[in-house]
Amino acid sequence: MGTSGSKGDVGGAALPGDGGMDGDEGSAGAVMGSWHGGAQLYVSLKMEKARIIGDLVPHVYGSEPIIGSWDPAHALAMERELASMWELSFVVPPDHETLDFKFLLKPKDAATPCIIEEGPTRLLTGGMLEGDVRLANFKLNGNDEVVEFRVFNKADIVSPLELAASWRVYKENFQPSMVRGIPDISINEAPAHATEDGSGSSLELDLEHYVVPTPTAPPTEYAANLAATPASLIQPGALWTNDMLLSDGIQSPRSGPADFQDHSDHNKAMPEAAGAVAAAAVADRLHGSKEDRKLAIVLVGLPARGKTFTAVKLTRYLRWLGHETKHFNVGKYRRLKHGANQSADFFRPDNQEGIEARNEVAALAMEDMIDWMHGGGQVGIFDATNSTSKRRQMLMKMAEGNCKIIFLETICNDRNIIERNVRLKIQQSPDYADQPDYEAGLQDFLERLTNYEKVYEPVEEGSYIKMIDMVKGEGGQLQVNNISGYLPGRIVFFLVNSHLAPRPILLTRHGESLHNVRGRVGGDTVLSEDGELYAKKLANFIEKRLKSEKTATIWTSTLQRTILTATPIVGFPKIQWRALDEINSGVCDGMTYEEIKKIMPEEYESRKKDKLRYRYPRGESYLDVIQRLEPVIIELERQRAPVVVISHQAVLRALYSYFADRPLREVPDMEMPLHTIIEIQMGVTGVEEKRYKLMD
Numbered sequence: 084m085g086t087s088g089s090k091g092d093v094g095g096a097a098l099p100g101d102g103g104m105d106g107d108e109g110s111a112g113a114v115m116g117s118w119h120g121g122a123q124l125y126v127s128l129k130m131e132k133a134r135i136i137g138d139l140v141p142h143v144y145g146s147e148p149i150i151g152s153w154d155p156a157h158a159l160a161m162e163r164e165l166a167s168m169w170e171l172s173f174v175v176p177p178d179h180e181t182l183d184f185k186f187l188l189k190p191k192d193a194a195t196p197c198i199i200e201e202g203p204t205r206l207l208t209g210g211m212l213e214g215d216v217r218l219a220n221f222k223l224n225g226n227d228e229v230v231e232f233r234v235f236n237k238a239d240i241v242s243p244l245e246l247a248a249s250w251r252v253y254k255e256n257f258q259p260s261m262v263r264g265i266p267d268i269s270i271n272e273a274p275a276h277a278t279e280d281g282s283g284s285s286l287e288l289d290l291e292h293y294v295v296p297t298p299t300a301p302p303t304e305y306a307a308n309l310a311a312t313p314a315s316l317i318q319p320g321a322l323w324t325n326d327m328l329l330s331d332g333i334q335s336p337r338s339g340p341a342d343f344q345d346h347s348d349h350n351k352a353m354p355e356a357a358g359a360v361a362a363a364a365v366a367d368r369l370h371g372s373k374e375d376r377k378l379a380i381v382l383v384g385l386p387a388r389g390k391t392f393t394a395v396k397l398t399r400y401l402r403w404l405g406h407e408t409k410h411f412n413v414g415k416y417r418r419l420k421h422g423a424n425q426s427a428d429f430f431r432p433d434n435q436e437g438i439e440a441r442n443e444v445a446a447l448a449m450e451d452m453i454d455w456m457h458g459g460g461q462v463g464i465f466d467a468t469n470s471t472s473k474r475r476q477m478l479m480k481m482a483e484g485n486c487k488i489i490f491l492e493t494i495c496n497d498r499n500i501i502e503r504n505v506r507l508k509i510q511q512s513p514d515y516a517d518q519p520d521y522e523a524g525l526q527d528f529l530e531r532l533t534n535y536e537k538v539y540e541p542v543e544e545g546s547y548i549k550m551i552d553m554v555k556g557e558g559g560q561l562q563v564n565n566i567s568g569y570l571p572g573r574i575v576f577f578l579v580n581s582h583l584a585p586r587p588i589l590l591t592r593h594g595e596s597l598h599n600v601r602g603r604v605g606g607d608t609v610l611s612e613d614g615e616l617y618a619k620k621l622a623n624f625i626e627k628r629l630k631s632e633k634t635a636t637i638w639t640s641t642l643q644r645t646i647l648t649a650t651p652i653v654g655f656p657k658i659q660w661r662a663l664d665e666i667n668s669g670v671c672d673g674m675t676y677e678e679i680k681k682i683m684p685e686e687y688e689s690r691k692k693d694k695l696r697y698r699y700p701r702g703e704s705y706l707d708v709i710q711r712l713e714p715v716i717i718e719l720e721r722q723r724a725p726v727v728v729i730s731h732q733a734v735l736r737a738l739y740s741y742f743a744d745r746p747l748r749e750v751p752d753m754e755m756p757l758h759t760i761i762e763i764q765m766g767v768t769g770v771e772e773k774r775y776k777l778m779d
């Protein structure tokens with residue numbers, strides 16, 4: 084093991100069978116010194132841990148000392164690359180000896196519980212895994228449940244010069260790429276003072292050092308809705324009889340013509356949204372047909388086509404805009420009424436009992452939705468396969484006189500995406516929560532899929548939107564038929580611009596401004612000293628956090644406290660948005676809250692009473708801010724690369740509430756501290772959040 088050492092390096096040695104490296108032969112010290120010609124292999128092992136299982140972290144362990152010499156307690160932890168992707172990367176000579184190892188799951192800083200993957204030892208030769216080893220199976224809870232994670236492996240030939248660059252990137256941004264607890268490559272490091280500009284703006288190598296807890300919030304209304312038992316299932320013996328259902332459904336006695344009395348006094352009444360939404364709502368109310376004021380978005384599609392995810396995104400978007408919106412998941416009704424582990428037989432086209440049971444729960448859900456609309460609800464998202472024309476006719480009959488139906492069909496022809504959705508379904512759907520054997524669950528679900536495919540009839544009736552292969556946000560197409568009105572138009576525009584590809588969005592306020600120091604609102608002041616220090620730290624953070632991203636963009640408002648905060652950031656384009664300017668405090672601009680209370684007590688009290696709707700004289704309300712941020716949300720949904728939004732307290736409260744699905748009433752009082760970065764990771768399994776506080 085020809086290695087050389089230089090002072091101060093940690094012990095260790097290069098991988099066996101090294102192609103030999105220059106450098107004076109020293110003890111079996113670190114791998115230092117210049118490289119001996121020849122390209123090297125940059126190997127990347129990845130595991131897609133699509134399901135969070137406690138604090139278990141993927142590790143690698145095997146024969147080599149650096150990966151534990153087959154002692155699980157000394158396994159090497161994989162690094163989290165994305166919300167559900169874990170990675171271990173290292174550099175080896177192309178002709179390295181075979182490395183044998185296995186994956187295991189255990190807490191990062193504890194030896195137990197420790198779950199070693201099933202199957203034979205894995206062999207890495209020439210940087211690549213031998214055999215068909217794309218999956219890792221783990222038996223949880225002592226054999227009664229098997230989870231399967233996908234494994235990826237890549238080996239790229241890199242030259243010493245590329246290694247030099249990658250070494251600098253790794254040295255500055257993450258832990259150095261290590262295989263033996265020491266840099267497995269090293270180039271003369273830049274002199275230490277280079278990263279210190281004396282202002283203390285440098286950061287710890289490990290950004291985890293800055294992570295702070297996310298404030299706990301009560302479950303979102305969406306989560307509460309999912310957990311609640313539906314109204315129609317609470318009163319046993321619903322109004323429906325089977326013959327009613329089989330004759331394609333008729334109006335239930337309870338859901339007579341909707342009463343369109345004004346429910347503004349209703350505590351769920353939609354807040355008086357401002358701007359476009361208010362104008363449209365008035366127009367629809369005055370001119371639209373009675374039933375158009377209530378909208379049912381009825382999803383259509385085979386299982387594992389992303390219907391529920393689309394329903395969740397659409398619900399969040401419409402609620403954020405101030406429309407009283409609710410998601411009705413028929414699968415939940417079925418599980419509550421008929422149990423959660425129905426086999427594929429329940430879904431067979433020749434299973435009359437199954438058909439009746441499925442139509443019954445669909446009608447119950449539709450009945451609840453219509454009742455909810457009578458109570459003030461405006462947009463119901465009806466989430467089920469609704470895969471036959473007969474079922475859709477039944478729903479249309481129930482909607483007559485109550486609401487307008489728009490069918491939203493999701494069609495996916497990409498087998499890889501379907502496979503991924505199926506895997507997520509088996510791992511996460513309540514239908515398979517009790518299914519210990521992953522393979523058995525997979526088979527059952529594929530059989531259910533076949534049963535649906537036998538009877539599936541694409542949408543041709545009524546008003547409809549077809550989303551065809553739009554999941555990745557690349558290409559695909561959207562077909563629209565007989566769609567009109569403000570809200571349906573907004574929905575189409577949102578669907579055209581949103582996709583499910585995971586990418587981080589970083590939200591942060593500007594560095595502390597002079598007005599912040601003095602407690603004055605609004606204005607357009609420069610940064611304080613602390614604010615300027617934050618700007619430098621933020622630039623360091625962004626360089627580390629986004630270095631491995633191909634592209635990213637920096638968005639600021641047009642006020643100088645955000646533009647100055649963005650100045651030290653290099654390498655990414657910066658865009659100034661007026662829409663990101665702070666709430667306009669009108670005649671109170673530049674005042675302190677105490678001065679407002681003293682000089683305009685009635686304004687102060689009005690704002691205190693209803694901060695969401697209160698509008699500063701010649702200024703804005705939070706609802707006004709939300710309305711002007713709608714194009715920002717659409718653009719954030721459309722972006723596929725990371726975006727850093729440097730904006731203001733009120734604006735960030737409004738943007739954050741969208742991603743966190745918080746009700747509008749909470750927006751004006753949300754915690755949005757200075758010098759803190761909120762990372763929102765949007766992906767297939769929903770939205771995850773992480774906060775980094777770089778300084779007080």
Ligand SMILES: O=P(O)(O)OC[C@H]1O[C@@](CO)(OP(=O)(O)O)[C@@H](O)[C@@H]1O
Pocket residue numbers: 592593596599602603604605606665666668730731732733751
């Ligand atoms: O709605 P409130 O709680 O007043 O917060 C908004 C206020 O926050 C401030 C700071 O007080 O925003 P920022 O400094 O982030 O630009 C004011 O400019 C703005 O008027």
